[in-house]
Amino acid sequence: MFRKLRVEVYKIVRYCDLVSLFISLAIVAVSVFVENWVLYNLIGICICVACIKLFHFCSLKEAYIFMGLVVLTISVITIISHYILERSYNDYAT
Numbered sequence: 001m002f003r004k005l006r007v008e009v010y011k012i013v014r015y016c017d018l019v020s021l022f023i024s025l026a027i028v029a030v031s032v033f034v035e036n037w038v039l040y041n042l043i044g045i046c047i048c049v050a051c052i053k054l055f056h057f058c059s060l061k062e063a064y065i066f067m068g069l070v071v072l073t074i075s076v077i078t079i080i081s082h083y084i085l086e087r088s089y090n091d092y093a094t
Helices: 002-006 015-033 037-055 060-084
Strands: 008-010
Touching (some): 015 037
């Protein structure tokens, strides 16, 4: 059954890519209308799994270095945006 999903539709696009595209679009569409932190965590987990499959880390050391660079980059961008933006990026209360 799952072998049929690996058949190419157009060049490098497979049926399983189309299925995952529709599922991810449905999750994102729901998250636009429903502000639920569980759904955002689910999207975050899916992005992490996709990155692991995309980058094919050869060792755990490479994965830790990559994770450290990503965390450092996000931290720097968050700190800079806190002082540049008029309203904080995560200030939903006001």
